Amino acid sequence: MGILVQKYGGSSLASAERIRAVAERVIASHRADQPIVVVVSAMGDTTDDLIKLAQQLADEPDDRELDLLLSTGETISCTLLAMTLRHMGHDAISLTGAQAGIKTDTSYSRARIVSVDPSRIQRELAAGRIVVVAGFQGINEDFDITTLGRGGSDTTAVALAAILKSDLCEIYTDVDGVYTADPRIEPRARKLTEISYEEMLELAHYGARVMHSRAVELGSVYGVPIVVRSSFNQNPGTLIHGGMSMEVRNKVRGIAHDTDVAKITVLGVPDRPGIASSLFQPLAEANINVDVIVQNTSIHGVTDLSFTVSRTDVNRAMRIVEPIAREIQAADVVSASDLAKVSIVGTGMQHAPGYAARMFKALSDRQINIEMITTSEIRITCLIDAARVADAVQGLHEAFRLDQADL
């Protein structure tokens, strides 16, 4: 039997009592013939607490220092879980990201995994141990500690599942699985029993916070079956897989929303070739993810260019964009942070053009103005007023009858 990889999130490990419950769950799922690797996040609010401490001492803490600081959160939880497992009579060992062989690039605070050397994990598994790995962290070629950014522990888990050729990667969190919409906003939201990597990728990227898109992407590339489920009950969760058995359903599968959106607009941009690249190249180099980009039709050789970034990046992005805007003789740069994205996601949507129209109608029926629109093969996203998000999610959930079971 192949290796089982489990990942437990911060809320599942928030107290000594919960760590004990996780240990019991690990033991219960550990069969004699199946080695097990457990990846853990930092306990509860540890990461936020460490960030607050750092910000008391430095307005903008150095990235390298912050990464080494934050990595301690996962190191603490992996040692505590390993101790607990040993105390319960099961041989276990904790490994830091570096010890687990997670090699990354040097982009502090959002490092990418370059390679994984599984030899230490394999040695410990061969010795009959449960291996507990600190998620979210790795080591770069300078022997410095890096962190993987948002969703980092999920990424660690899927990367280990891929390199260890696991049968299954279980992501334990505080929700039962992937829902048709956020149940806190739409009470009639329904849990999906399965979803394809591509659909999950779009849902995750566009705001369904169950799992980070990076980890789903990695799962998709290496064909790792992922189950998202709750550590607080025995419900079966949602299977994220390659969808070999799925027909193209031509159906909306879920509604995502994301309020972590800031819009930057460069006004009065001379419409010359190379302008877009002169703006977006430096942002990419600063590791700022630019999402939706919209350029107005040029009037008299001048255009407005809008794009979105995450709210945490907006100040950094403005500092990069403002001098460039002056250089290219744009009229002005403005930013707004009162926006949100709502998205409908579903494989096969691109073959049925009626979906966009239904989405726009559902929003306009509720008097919700659309600021910007962007689409992918399996997703349509609208930028709207952040105050109207709940309304929009509920309206779309109803319009696409997502409260009704599949098939």
Add this chain to the structure above:
Amino acid sequence: MGILVQKYGGSSLASAERIRAVAERVIASHRADQPIVVVVSAMGDTTDDLIKLAQQLADEPDDRELDLLLSTGETISCTLLAMTLRHMGHDAISLTGAQAGIKTDTSYSRARIVSVDPSRIQRELAAGRIVVVAGFQGINEDFDITTLGRGGSDTTAVALAAILKSDLCEIYTDVDGVYTADPRIEPRARKLTEISYEEMLELAHYGARVMHSRAVELGSVYGVPIVVRSSFNQNPGTLIHGGMSMEVRNKVRGIAHDTDVAKITVLGVPDRPGIASSLFQPLAEANINVDVIVQNTSIHGVTDLSFTVSRTDVNRAMRIVEPIAREIQAADVVSASDLAKVSIVGTGMQHAPGYAARMFKALSDRQINIEMITTSEIRITCLIDAARVADAVQGLHEAFRLDQADL
């Protein structure tokens, strides 16, 4: 000018405000022509808090896991200090014990430094950076994190000072320096301006908690001048040095006391060769420090053998000694934890036999019973009732006129 090594203890780093104060002190002592390496302990009660958390989950947390857990305390404080220095406009970098090249053996929780590879520190110093090193931790040949046990951060600082051939190792703590006795017990205790390694070693080993004996020993072996001083004021502190300029003073220099004492007595031991080694060899192998050893005169081929260990080791020691006692057909094994050690320390004492007599008289004048006696070349130690420690220290301080200035 040589490299300056400074070490700051946990109480000096207990809050964001104090870390800021330490950063200011580091900057103030950093001259352009003198590279500086700063070694830090964990903030305030961090280590104790982590131990408590571990003990909630496992009665006897695994040593390897506990070491990795505890190492996070120093990692946190070194990153915070480095961030603060950078925020104040000084280039700084934090290094874990592993990154600083501290290689140890595999004795978790009390690892010994095997070697130090200073290349990373030297590279960072050459780049003009203030280097902040996490004290108390190292890495063993299995790439696992170890901690150095009590006084570990002092040991890190002196080891780095030795390998970097520093002019001076400053140990910043919450007291002004080395006193003739603990000022909390003897208000007339006087700060010493200088003391020899040997005297400090005896004082430290026998309970003066200003600095751990391991670090002093290392300083002595490598000839590193050490200054112990307070991080809360500008007082000059106490210089610990090789004493080249000191004459043999034939004088008691200080009184140490230690209440971390447990006595184990093996009763009715058959007086055969090899008995002592059969008892103490297994204790040494278990890394338990045995201190005072006293064996009664043998009567009818049977003797009682008493020795002391630290209170944290007493249960472990009893579990080792009890089966051996049965094997060698001893009558019984008993332990007691209500004892304390008081010591007088001073170079040249061995040439003046009157000191022992004066010590015993001072104790008997106060009706304090002596349980065991042990001596070194520059120290006389008496085991007494723990409840009488303050009395004993005050009596000895008075008897040897330690409130009066040297010379």
